[in-house]
């Protein structure tokens with residue numbers, strides 16, 4: 001008779017800090033704290049996060065990351081961890097839903113974000129980037145994060161929402177900018193609705209209502225348009241999604257509004273930050289800059305793409321993803337109870353020496369050498385059924401913008417930019433200033 005030994009372990013070890021302290025460390029300084037905990041406890045460790053407190057278990061071994069991404073989404077919920085964003089994104093947001101609702105929305109949104117569709121968006125992205133680069137001056141200093149934010153905002157407004165009317169764009173830009181600058185303090189109104197009546201909450205949510213009115217008007221006008229099939233923007237595609245599929249009812253106006261705001265919040269500053277870090281790294285590496293401008297001139301997208309991917313590795317814009325267990329589960333050999341949150345760490349996966357040799361070094365060539373980047377080690381877009389729906393979009397946008405910039409300018413950076421955690425995105429704290437030299 002074979003006797004099988006139970007090899008499962010309990011919740012992995014971690015610091016015995018009070019929950020308020022580990023919550024503070026996680027929210028304010030995880031870039032410094034996580035590597036220290038990784039060095040002390042290894043690839044898997046746990047800590048407590050308020051409210052609750054809830055147990056978070058961090059993973060960075062690619063085999064464990066793979067297991068979590070491949071796990072049953074009905075038992076590993078991603079949406080419920082994001083409910084704090086509901087006052088802005090709305091309850092139908094792809095980021096916030098789970099189970100059947102998520103499955104249906106994802107099915108309806110997917111075609112507009114598939115690889116082949118990217119070609120249709122590209123000319124407008126290039127035109128937006130070109131108009132921005134045209135406004136720069138030789139010898140000037142570029143406040144890179146601001147300028148990349150301006151480009152990626154217009155990409156969302158024109159390519160995703162499909163707004164082309166210049167007057168409407170001029171009204172939308174400042175309102176949408178105010179809307180995306182939402183801090184944790186503003187979201188407190190979710191738990192204490194009476195705050196909605198007080199400044200600054202009152203002003204923020206009044207602005208949001210105005211944006212909503214414009215979006216609903218845009219949705220209604222577009223539904224009535226006769227040229228929908230000829231339009232390339234994401235909203236026009238979403239309005240047609242599901243029309244040939246009786247099992248997948250199309251998105252309602254309210255659902256459409258929630259998805260548009262989600263795409264705005266998820267796709268704007270993330271891509272701007274990735275682009276800023278890429279230009280910053282190139283600005284600090286003259287040899288790579290030389291290769292990048294040659295690549296831009298010859299239309300060699302492969303090298304520009306590698307530069308972007310390596311910047312996303314060294315400076316992960318989002319540094320973790322989370323799945324909350326709906327039932328007791330064994331994950332990577334650990335028996336974890338219901339309600340524990342399992343957290344593949346993007347930051348630790350990308351800085352783990354076993355995953356990337358000389359992990360601290362910015363070396364785009366890693367992405368050009370067959371087999372050097374193993375599966376489930378480079379995970380800036382998360383994974384599984386919740387993998388970022390805008391991944392191909394942001395890589396297309398990134399390569400198009402880099403091409404437009406580098407065909408006109410070489411850039412240099414004086415010093416390394418420090419990282420700052422802004423809400424949930426990591427951005428260059430000094431906005432990555434760059435010197436511009438016309439080519």
Ligand code: HEM
Nearest residue numbers: 095266267270271274317318321381382383386388390394
């Ligand atoms: C460099 C740019 C970007 C980064 C680093 C990024 C990163 C991420 C990450 C880490 C997730 C969570 C994945 C998971 O839980 O496994 C995510 C989800 C998502 N992203 Fe992105 N993203 C970027 C750009 C975009 C863009 C351009 C869009 C759309 C225009 C977008 C839309 C979304 C949406 C809708 C989700 C939710 C997907 C779902 O839950 O099914 N993202 N993104």
